[in-house]
Amino acid sequence: xxxxxxxxxxxxxxxxxxxxxxxxxxxxxxxxxxxxxxxxxxxxxxxxxxxxxxxxxxxxxxxxxxxxxxxxxxxxxxxxxxxxxxxxxxxxxxxxxxxxxxxxxxxxxxxxxxxxxxxxxxxxxxxxxxxxxxxxxxxxxxxxxxxxxxxxxxxxxxxxxxxxxxxxxxxxxxxxxxxxxxxxxxxxxxxxxxxxxxxxxxxxxxxxxxxxxxxxxxxxxxxxxxxxxxxxxxxxxxxxxxxxxxxxxxxxxxxxxxxxxxxxxxxxxxxxxxxxxxxxxxxxxxxxxxxxxxxxxxxxxxxxxxxxxxxxxxxxxxxxxxxxxxxxxxxxxxxxxxxxxxxxxxxxxxxxxxxxxxxxxxxxxxxxxxxxxxxxxxxxxxxxxxxxxxxxxxxxxxxxxxxxxxxxxxxxxxxxxxxxxxxxxxxxxxxxxxxxxxxxxxxxxxxxxxxxxxxxxxxxxxxxxxxxxxxxxxxxxxxxxxxxxxxxxxxxxxxxxxxxxxxxxxxxxxxxxxxxx
Amino acid sequence: xxxxxxxxxxxxxxxxxxxxxxxxxxxxxxxxxxxxxxxxxxxxxxxxxxxxxxxxxxxxxxxxxxxxxxxxxxxxxxxxxxxxxxxxxxxxxxxxxxxxxxxxxxxxxxxxxxxxxxxxxxxxxxxxxxxxxxxxxxxxxxxxxxxxxxxxxxxxxxxxxxxxxxxxxxxxxxxxxxxxxxxxxxxxxxxxxxxxxxxxxxxxxxxxxxxxxxxxxxxxxxxxxxxxxxxxxxxxxxxxxxxxxxxxxxxxxxxxxxxxxxxxxxxxxxxxxxxxxxxxxxxxxxxxxxxxxxxxxxxxxxxxxxxxxxxxxxxxxxxxxxx
Numbered sequence: 066x067x068x069x070x071x072x073x074x075x076x077x078x079x080x081x082x083x084x085x086x087x088x089x090x091x092x093x094x095x096x097x098x099x100x101x102x103x104x105x106x107x108x109x110x111x112x113x114x115x116x117x118x119x120x121x122x123x124x125x126x127x128x129x130x131x132x133x134x135x136x137x138x139x140x141x142x143x144x145x146x147x148x149x150x151x152x153x154x155x156x157x158x159x160x161x162x163x164x165x166x167x168x169x170x171x172x173x174x175x176x177x178x179x180x181x182x183x184x185x186x187x188x189x190x191x192x193x194x195x196x197x198x199x200x201x202x203x204x205x206x207x208x209x210x211x212x213x214x215x216x217x218x219x220x221x222x223x224x225x226x227x228x229x230x231x232x233x234x235x236x237x238x239x240x241x242x243x244x245x246x247x248x249x250x251x252x253x254x255x256x257x258x259x260x261x262x263x264x265x266x267x268x269x270x271x272x273x274x275x276x277x278x279x280x281x282x283x284x285x286x287x288x289x290x291x292x293x294x295x296x297x298x299x300x301x302x303x304x305x306x307x308x309x310x311x312x313x314x315x316x317x318x319x320x321x322x323x324x325x326x327x328x329x330x331x332x333x334x335x336x337x338x339x340x341x342x343x344x345x346x347x348x349x350x351x352x353x354x355x356x357x358x359x360x361x362x363x364x365x366x367x368x369x370x371x372x373x374x375x376x377x378x379x380x381x382x383x384x385x386x387x388x389x390x391x392x393x394x395x396x397x398x399x400x401x402x403x404x405x406x407x408x409x410x411x412x413x414x415x416x417x418x419x420x421x422x423x424x425x426x427x428x429x430x431x432x433x434x435x436x437x438x439x440x441x442x443x444x445x446x447x448x449x450x451x452x453x454x455x456x457x458x459x460x461x462x463x464x465x466x467x468x469x470x471x472x473x474x475x476x477x478x479x480x481x482x483x484x485x486x487x488x489x490x491x492x493x494x495x496x497x498x499x500x501x502x503x504x505x506x507x508x509x510x511x512x513x514x515x516x517x518x519x520x521x522x523x524x525x526x527x528x529x530x531x532x533x534x535x536x537x538x539x540x541x542x543x544x545x546x547x548x549x550x551x552x553x554x555x556x557x558x559x560x561x562x563x564x565x566x567x568x569x570x571x572x573x574x575x576x577x578x579x580x581x582x
Numbered sequence: 583x584x585x586x587x588x589x590x591x592x593x594x595x596x597x598x599x600x601x602x603x604x605x606x607x608x609x610x611x612x613x614x615x616x617x618x619x620x621x622x623x624x625x626x627x628x629x630x631x632x633x634x635x636x637x638x639x640x641x642x643x644x645x646x647x648x649x650x651x652x653x654x655x656x657x658x659x660x661x662x663x664x665x666x667x668x669x670x671x672x673x674x675x676x677x678x679x680x681x682x683x684x685x686x687x688x689x690x691x692x693x694x695x696x697x698x699x700x701x702x703x704x705x706x707x708x709x710x711x712x713x714x715x716x717x718x719x720x721x722x723x724x725x726x727x728x729x730x731x732x733x734x735x736x737x738x739x740x741x742x743x744x745x746x747x748x749x750x751x752x753x754x755x756x757x758x759x760x761x762x763x764x765x766x767x768x769x770x771x772x773x774x775x776x777x778x779x780x781x782x783x784x785x786x787x788x789x790x791x792x793x794x795x796x797x798x799x800x801x802x803x804x805x806x807x808x809x810x811x812x813x814x815x816x817x818x819x820x821x822x823x824x825x826x827x828x829x830x831x832x833x834x835x836x837x838x839x840x841x842x843x844x845x846x847x848x849x850x851x852x853x854x855x856x857x858x859x860x861x862x863x864x865x866x867x868x869x870x871x872x873x874x875x876x877x878x879x880x881x882x883x884x885x886x887x888x889x890x891x892x893x894x895x896x897x898x899x900x901x902x903x904x905x
């Protein structure tokens with residue numbers, strides 16, 4: 066028995082000494098490592114048109130770097146899967162349209178010695194580079210137009226007050242559509258209501274629509290396609306017209322060849338309603354239209370056919386009533402030739418030439434919200450006939466913060482109080498340049514710098530404190546936009562020190578400037 | 583008798599099993615050998631930051647550095663700082679720590695006037711530790727950080743004794759089968775000064791080492807390049823010379839090293855450092871053109887000081903002579 070036990074134990078010992086013959090040629094593969102990217106850095110954002118760079122340090126121990134291949138592929142949204150780069154570092158111009166939800170960007174690294182790949186997924190949010198700013202419409206040939214966008218601290222709150230860099234996206238329309246806008250731009254208007262964004266442009270040829278995030282024309286929303294029922298004044302070119310916003314409901318009012326339609330922007334609505342007609346009015350011809358930008362007051366319109374004022378809200382248009390003892394009759398302006406409608410501190414002002422006397426008058430109306438035909442509109446009249454050079458004035462502007470009239474001849478910009486007419490020259494165009502338009506920046510956002518009494522830099526909000534003057538040099542065929550702070554309110558004094566004037570050059574003949582929201 | 587036989591069998595069994603075991607600990611025991619039989623014991627020197635100083639090195643039983651004290655080089659021998667090391671599995675952290683006063687010089691003067699006999703006790707209580715330099719091996723990456731005391735804010739309400747990080751380096755080393763660097767990939771961050779200290783400028787680099795047998799013959803430096811098919815572009819080269827298997831020279835645009843049996847000279851832009859070597863090739867004296875000097879003393883035994891404070895890249899390029 067003991068002998069057997071000894072034999073068994075010896076056998077166990079012998080087994081213990083046996084070689085392990087299992088396959089020792091198995092090599093553990095080293096993982097493909099990605100360094101230089103922190104775990105939280107898998108989300109990137111990039112402006113459309115900018116270059117996106119991601120710089121991972123990739124290697125696999127034991128594998129030469131030359132045996133690693135790379136692929137950066139982006140997909141999602143409406144784009145087809147696109148390979149952006151095939152090197153370790155991604156450096157690629159992002160042409161995909163803005164997509165707030167974010168595209169998937171898959172980084173595939175393949176170890177060519179084994180065929181094994183590692184995939185990492187990044188999220189890339191493409192932003193529109195065309196944020197809020199100032200749209201400049203110009204023409205280079207007198208027949209077609211283009212739109213440029215100025216992004217600078219003067220016109221947006223997105224840019225820090227200390228950031229003096231000013232970017233102009235030149236000729237955005239033609240760059241994004243391949244061709245200029247046919248015709249000359251009469252007006253352009255942007256609205257943003259949630260995700261319902263629209264840039265509507267009226268030229269002498271047509272109405273166009275784009276998303277202001279990409280400036281790509283939307284053919285299905287051109288001209289007649291903007292209307293539920295196409296009115297007779299649409300689709301035949303435009304002589305005059307424009308847009309305003311009725312702030313109370315954000316409704317967009319469009320005057321096309323004198324007829325007015327509105328568009329509610331809620332519920333993703335893209336189309337204008339029927340042409341609006343005031344009760345009892347069968348025809349009219351609006352030549353001037355104004356809506357206050359800093360209050361919820363009604364839309365004011367001048368009807369040149371019936372020589373009267375009209376008023377509007379999201380509910381429609383209406384005419385006023387003659388009020389006994391009022392300084393003027395809003396229903397009968399036959400003795401006036403109105404040429405400008407705007408707003409001063411004391412109310413909405415219609416600038417006109419009095420036919421019977423040849424005098425220049427400002428008919429000031431009370432600013433009314435949610436008005437009605439019997440609202441008390443007429444308020445006062447000021448006479449600015451004695452304003453220097455007024456008979457040569459071509460451009461007019463009023464400021465809601467002050468009772469001041471700004472006007473410009475071909476080469477001089479004047480201002481005068483509307484209470485005591487005393488014109489002073491505020492700016493003179495350089496020799497060779499002619500003034501082509503003046504406008505006070507009255508939209509929201511932006512800051513402007515000017516010199517205080519000691520000449521030191523001071524800043525203030527841009528709205529209603531920045532005069533925009535466009536000029537054109539026939540010799541060089543260059544348009545220029547000069548932005549000058551209004552430093553003294555109620556006197557209409559512009560900053561005289563040219564160090565505080567901001568100018569944007571390189572345009573064609575400027576047709577207008579418009580806020581981009 | 584039966585018991586005797588069982589014991590004999592058991593002994594035989596145990597012997598047999600032991601004979602079958604692989605020796606898996608061989609590499610572990612040699613991990614901290616520096617190649618020579620000496621390790622630094624004391625350094626007495628002078629530099630811009632510390633002035634005159636003395637460093638006293640203390641080791642663990644297994645040869646690993648335990649801590650270093652820094653004393654003032656005068657008869658008081660105040661402890662002014664320390665080197666600290668923390669070890670774990672596949673991990674270590676080495677720090678050069680200064681003791682700095684968390685109290686501004688004007689307040690020290692006031693304390694001195696008010697408490698002429700005990701003011702120094704208060705100073706002892708108000709000192710705080712600031713890291714001047716650190717290395718950390720973690721998850722296969724070696725990270726070095728260099729700090730600097732702030733300038734121009736040493737008084738009154740601006741007093742701020744906290745050191746600011748001025749640079750860091752992260753190295754990922756890929757060794758060959760002989761345990762020598764084959765590829766070192768790294769990124770170097772240079773931090774902005776003042777209020778821009780949270781911003782850094784990063785440079786990604788790769789060093790490829792070429793050997794002839796066991797002799798390093800060149801090191802090629804690359805930077806990533808999006809326009810290159812290989813994603814990398816050659817940026818610089820270090821050519822090396824050897825004598826009997828010993829690195830005797832390194833040449834590049836911005837770095838040179840020469841050594842003979844008695845001296846090693848390391849040249850960087852604007853700075854030359856000369857090391858006087860002992861028979862084991864270790865520096866016993868150091869002199870720099872910046873005015874920095876040191877005398878280094880060694881003792882018998884193995885140590886790991888140079889592996890803790892210097893990067894594999896610096897060691898490979900012959901920048902490290904204190905072991």
